[in-house]
Amino acid sequence: MPALPIDEAGKYVAGAYVVFLVLVLIYVAIMAAKLERMRRDLTELADLAESRKREAA
Amino acid sequence: MSAARVILVKDLRIELRTLQSLPAMALFAVTTFVIFRFGLDRTSLEGSLATGVLLVTILFAALLAINRLFVAERDEGGFDAIRLAPVDPTSLFVAKVLALLTYLAILELIAVPVFAGFFLDDAAGLLPLAGILLLLDLGLAATGAVVSTIGANSRARDLLTPLILLPLLVPLMIAAAGACEPLLAAGGPEYGDVGQWVLTMALYDLLFLLVGYATYEFLLED
Amino acid sequence: MSNEDHHQHTLLSQLKLLTRRMPSLQVLAFATVAVLGIAFAMVFFYAPNDADQGFIQKIFYVHVPIAICALIGFVVAAFHAIRHLRTGDPIHDVRSYVAIHMGVIFGTAALLTGAIWARAAWGKWWVWEEPTLVSFLIVYLLYATYYPLRYSIEDRERQARYASVFAITAGAFVPLNFMAVRLAESLVHPRVFATADGGLPPEMLLTFLVSITGMALLFITLTRFEMSAKMTKGQISRLRRALDSEAPAAPPSRIAPAVPNET
Numbered sequence: 001m002p003a004l005p006i007d008e009a010g011k012y013v014a015g016a017y018v019v020f021l022v023l024v025l026i027y028v029a030i031m032a033a034k035l036e037r038m039r040r041d042l043t044e045l046a047d048l049a050e051s052r053k054r055e056a057a
Numbered sequence: 058m059s060a061a062r063v064i065l066v067k068d069l070r071i072e073l074r075t076l077q078s079l080p081a082m083a084l085f086a087v088t089t090f091v092i093f094r095f096g097l098d099r100t101s102l103e104g105s106l107a108t109g110v111l112l113v114t115i116l117f118a119a120l121l122a123i124n125r126l127f128v129a130e131r132d133e134g135g136f137d138a139i140r141l142a143p144v145d146p147t148s149l150f151v152a153k154v155l156a157l158l159t160y161l162a163i164l165e166l167i168a169v170p171v172f173a174g175f176f177l178d179d180a181a182g183l184l185p186l187a188g189i190l191l192l193l194d195l196g197l198a199a200t201g202a203v204v205s206t207i208g209a210n211s212r213a214r215d216l217l218t219p220l221i222l223l224p225l226l227v228p229l230m231i232a233a234a235g236a237c238e239p240l241l242a243a244g245g246p247e248y249g250d251v252g253q254w255v256l257t258m259a260l261y262d263l264l265f266l267l268v269g270y271a272t273y274e275f276l277l278e279d
Numbered sequence: 280m281s282n283e284d285h286h287q288h289t290l291l292s293q294l295k296l297l298t299r300r301m302p303s304l305q306v307l308a309f310a311t312v313a314v315l316g317i318a319f320a321m322v323f324f325y326a327p328n329d330a331d332q333g334f335i336q337k338i339f340y341v342h343v344p345i346a347i348c349a350l351i352g353f354v355v356a357a358f359h360a361i362r363h364l365r366t367g368d369p370i371h372d373v374r375s376y377v378a379i380h381m382g383v384i385f386g387t388a389a390l391l392t393g394a395i396w397a398r399a400a401w402g403k404w405w406v407w408e409e410p411t412l413v414s415f416l417i418v419y420l421l422y423a424t425y426y427p428l429r430y431s432i433e434d435r436e437r438q439a440r441y442a443s444v445f446a447i448t449a450g451a452f453v454p455l456n457f458m459a460v461r462l463a464e465s466l467v468h469p470r471v472f473a474t475a476d477g478g479l480p481p482e483m484l485l486t487f488l489v490s491i492t493g494m495a496l497l498f499i500t501l502t503r504f505e506m507s508a509k510m511t512k513g514q515i516s517r518l519r520r521a522l523d524s525e526a527p528a529a530p531p532s533r534i535a536p537a538v539p540n541e542t
Binding site for chain 3: 210211213234235278
């Protein structure tokens with residue numbers, strides 16, 4: 001592992017890369033919330049379709 | 058372009074009769090100068106300070122006119138009339154640009170001498186300044202007409218129009234300030250760098266006139 | 280199939296054709312991870328330290344590619360907007376919206392990393408002397424108004440049309456803005472971020488190129504991700520309508536453009 005200068009500069013560089021990482025993760029979190037809502041909707045619609053099928057039978 | 062002329066004449070006649078925008082703009086400008094006198098605690102301005110005060114005042118006075126540019130069209134069904142009439146929709150754009158240009162020119166005919174009287178020690182740079190202001194007005198008019206149309210057809214229009222307009226005007230204001238500053242310099246006007254700023258302003262005006270002209274019919278579509 | 284269903288089906292098949300020619304989302308995602316991973320490894324283990332700024336210069340490899348991708352995204356959005364106005368096909372409006380949305384997100388990242396760099400290099404969180412940062416801020420402020428613009432127009436078609444006009448105007452504005460700010464600053468202060476262009480040693484240049492490729496891939500991947508989510512939501516609405524369900528699960532978003540399978 002190459003020697004990285006552990007000084008003031010290191011914190012700022014780390015900060016910048018952390019900001020980038022956090023923003024990407026926030027995006028992932030928002031998409032996860034959307035995906036969860038879609039799953040709920042689909043479950044509801046699947047139940048509805050199945051109950052219709054049962055009624056028709 | 059006779060449709061444009063008809064609309065322009067209509068607007069100017071209404072303005073002449075009702076005096077909605079112009080007195081407000083002029084009063085606003087003069088009052089703002091007074092506020093600057095006290096806010097900056099200065100009785101004489103030159104160079105970048107003078108430029109800043111003058112241009113910011115003109116910009117916000119222009120906003121007053123731009124905000125109410127399409128009030129009549131929106132309230133009295135003018136947009137529908139243009140859509141139904143067998144005229145090119147861009148004639149409305151041309152008319153509004155010329156109308157704004159006229160209002161701003163008249164405003165400056167009042168505000169600039171007042172500004173010179175309040176703050177300037179010598180008026181040597183005023184004539185070339187007028188040329189710069191004309192270019193500025195053209196840019197304000199072109200961008201203002203487009204953004205005002207967008208705002209007129211939305212809710213919260215008084216908020217939306219300046220919100221979108223101000224960032225768009227930044228390059229124009231930068232160039233105008235760059236051109237005006239040497240003209241209002243302390244020892245008399247200097248003309249060294251003005252050329253590139255004038256070029257930038259002309260480029261801006263051309264670009265936004267073209268963009269406005271090309272996209273205007275889509276703004277008027279129902 | 281009814282006429283409307285047929286129309287929607289055609290739109291969907293067109294979209295499927297389009298996306299089949301391009302790499303799938305999975306391929307893009309893995310490519311992004313690979314390239315960005317390599318890029319960051321190169322930043323810390325391969326690229327040499329800058330002579331003037333030292334270790335702080337490493338921020339350059341994450342800040343500048345993100346900023347460039349945001350700006351390209353805005354310009355691409357303008358082209359999608361032109362196609363939207365030309366054809367009236369709402370799919371182009373969706374593309375334009377997503378491109379701007381992603382540009383604003385990347386722009387936020389660019390401004391934040393830029394501020395950190397400024398603080399590290401000159402002790403201030405913001406510097407007016409750096410024309411690129413200032414130009415970028417103005418562009419960012421402009422595109423931030425895209426959301427209130429869309430939000431304030433209720434009619435979906437008109438909203439899409441006005442948004443397209445805005446995207447085109449703003450896209451034309453971007454180069455002009457950079458030019459004007461650069462002119463203004465260069466007269467007063469010399470260029471500060473001299474490392475940002477030219478005069479880069481080859482190891483730095485290579486690292487930079489890999490990084491910008493990675494960021495571009497990230498932009499495209501997230502854009503596809505977003506589009507995929509929108510399309511899926513549209514399909515769910517379509518399914519809901521087909522089942523004649525009374526209550527919609529969530530009120531339709533006012534700001535999102537009308538996806539082809541949504542009304």
